[in-house]
Each structure stands twice: as C-alpha cells, then as structure tokens.
Amino acid sequence: MLALSGITVRYGERQVLHGADVDVARGELLAVLGANGSGKSTLLRAAAGLEPMAAGSVTIDGKPSAPLDTAVVFQHIHLVRRRTVLENVCAGALGRLRLRHSLVPALFPRALREEAMACLDRVGLADRAHDRAGRLSGGQQQRVAVARALCQRPRVLLADEPVSALDPAASEQVLALLAELAHDAGLAVLAVLHQPSLAARHADRMVGLRSGRVILNGPPGQNVDALYRAAVVEAVS
Numbered sequence: 001m002l003a004l005s006g007i008t009v010r011y012g013e014r015q016v017l018h019g020a021d022v023d024v025a026r027g028e029l030l031a032v033l034g035a036n037g038s039g040k041s042t043l044l045r046a047a048a049g050l051e052p053m054a055a056g057s058v059t060i061d062g063k064p065s066a067p068l069d070t071a072v073v074f075q076h077i078h079l080v081r082r083r084t085v086l087e088n089v090c091a092g093a094l095g096r097l098r099l100r101h102s103l104v105p106a107l108f109p110r111a112l113r114e115e116a117m118a119c120l121d122r123v124g125l126a127d128r129a130h131d132r133a134g135r136l137s138g139g140q141q142q143r144v145a146v147a148r149a150l151c152q153r154p155r156v157l158l159a160d161e162p163v164s165a166l167d168p169a170a171s172e173q174v175l176a177l178l179a180e181l182a183h184d185a186g187l188a189v190l191a192v193l194h195q196p197s198l199a200a201r202h203a204d205r206m207v208g209l210r211s212g213r214v215i216l217n218g219p220p221g222q223n224v225d226a227l228y229r230a231a232v233v234e235a236v237s
C-alpha cells in the first residue's frame with residue numbers, strides 16, 4: 001500500500017537518507033527504530049510529504065500520495081486545550097471538508113460531530129467527548145490526537161514517537177490502539193519508536209535505520225531483536 005522508494009534527503013552538503021526503501025501494507029503496523037539522528041523522523045516527514053526529497057518517491061497503491069491520504073500523529077500533542085475533545089476531533093476533518101469553521105466549532109455539521117464521536121469511540125474516549133481537552137491525561141490526549149487523525153479518513157497513519165512523553169501503561173495502550181487500527185480498520189500504520197521491546201510487542205514488522213540506511217527489516221523475533229540491538233543500539237553506546 002504505502003511504498004517509500006529510494007528516499008534521499010540532503011540538508012546542504014549532508015545526506016541524511018541514502019535511498020531508503022520502506023513499504024507498509026494495508027492492515028500492518030510497521031515500527032521504525034534507530035539511534036538518535038539515524039533519519040527516522042526525516043523518513044516519516046518524507047512519507048507525509050513534509051520533506052523536500054533529493055530523490056525518491058512516495059506512493060500509495062502505486063499512485064503518488066496525495067496530502068489527505070496520510071495523517072500524522074506527533075510526539076508533542078497539539079490539541080486545542082480549551083476546546084472540547086469532540087471539537088478537537090472534528091478539526092481533523094477540516095482539510096477534507098474545506099470547512100471554515102475552525103474558529104466557530106458550534107457550526108460543525110451534525111454529521112461531522114457524529115463521525116468524530118465514532119472516532120472517539122474507536123479510541124475508547126467517547127465518554128470524555130465534552131470535556132475540555134486540556135483536562136485529559138497525556139495518554140488520553142494522544143488517543144484524542146489519534147481520533148482526530150482518523151477523522152481525516154486517511155489511508156495511512158504516521159506516528160512520530162507517539163509515546164515518548166507517556167508512561168509505560170499509556171504507551172502500551174497507544175501502541176495497542178495503533179495495532180488495532182491497522183488490523184481492524186485496514187490502515188497502513190508507520191510508527192517511529194525508540195523502544196525495541198514495545199515495538200516487538202505490538203508491531204507486525206520492524207525496520208531499523210542506521211545513518212540514513214535501512215539495515216534490517218523483518219518481523220519482531222529473536223533474530224531481529226538481536227540484530228537490532230547489535231546494529232542499532234550498540235552503535236551509539
């Protein structure tokens with residue numbers, strides 16, 4: 001479904017991605033791991049169309065990816081804290097509906113509110129719909145951010161270190177949610193993670209980057225885990 005082919009990114013003289021090939025199937029959660037500075041976030045930004053590439057292509061089912069095909073969830077959760085949870089989720093649809101209602105949430109159409117409620121239900125937070133977003137815990141806010149991404153109706157969900165600011169229990173919940181969205185909703189999900197053990201518990205496949213190159217690609221398991229530790233983690237220790 002999502003195919004990143006020959007992704008090459010340079011900052012000035014410095015090349016940070018060297019023709020990386022990564023694909024994610026429909027219904028798959030792919031974890032991208034690697035040491036600091038290995039190019040994980042740059043790869044994700046390239047997948048989202050947010051990074052100018054020196055070479056390479058991003059396609060979905062063989063066609064160039066369009067902006068609304070991919071939704072992104074970031075480490076820093078950008079919810080509007082004084083707005084309700086439901087209004088924040090509705091905002092995920094603004095791009096696709098070309099609504100001008102972002103400043104007047106009361107005017108969100110009823111159908112959109114219902115869809116946003118369904119997205120919230122999917123992340124297990126329908127009962128918090130009318131609370132102000134700022135009152136939720138960090139883990140709950142990240143799940144709201146996932147619901148907002150779903151309201152965009154993307155085909156691909158990209159998550160950049162979505163659990164870095166969360167405690168272990170909330171991290172497990174968010175990763176389980178991403179896996180569920182891949183498996184049950186048929187999304188292709190790519191998550192940049194720093195914790196190999198978390199990735200191994202939830203991801204269908206792991207890709208390891210080192211210095212802008214893909215150095216491993218396989219299902220979580222002893223071989224990949226050992227290779228990951230040897231090739232990625234120990235490279236920086």
Ligand SMILES: Nc1ncnc2c1ncn2[C@@H]1O[C@H](COP(=O)(O)OP(=O)(O)OP(=O)(O)O)[C@@H](O)[C@H]1O
Nearest residue numbers: 011016034035036037038039040041042043192194
């Ligand atoms: N806008 C930029 N201008 C110049 N260099 C950049 C820019 N963005 C990233 N880099 C460099 O590109 C390299 C890859 O960065 P990237 O953020 O993709 O790594 P990462 O694997 O996500 O790291 P981390 O785990 O620390 O988030 C790093 O050396 C970084 O300093």
